[in-house]
Amino acid sequence: MKQPYFNAETETAIQEAGDIITGKTASKSYHSARELFEELDKEMDGE
Numbered sequence: 001m002k003q004p005y006f007n008a009e010t011e012t013a014i015q016e017a018g019d020i021i022t023g024k025t026a027s028k029s030y031h032s033a034r035e036l037f038e039e040l041d042k043e044m045d046g047e
Helices: 008-022 034-047
Strands: none
Touching: none
């Protein structure tokens, strides 16, 4: 059986996801989609 090949960007994303799942990396959560989009809008506006 062959191991799947992923490019470096995908490998990094897989590692990051694993780190979030195990608690090695903190992640942000939102109570609603509106809260998420409000924060994204602030980031886009440079706040």
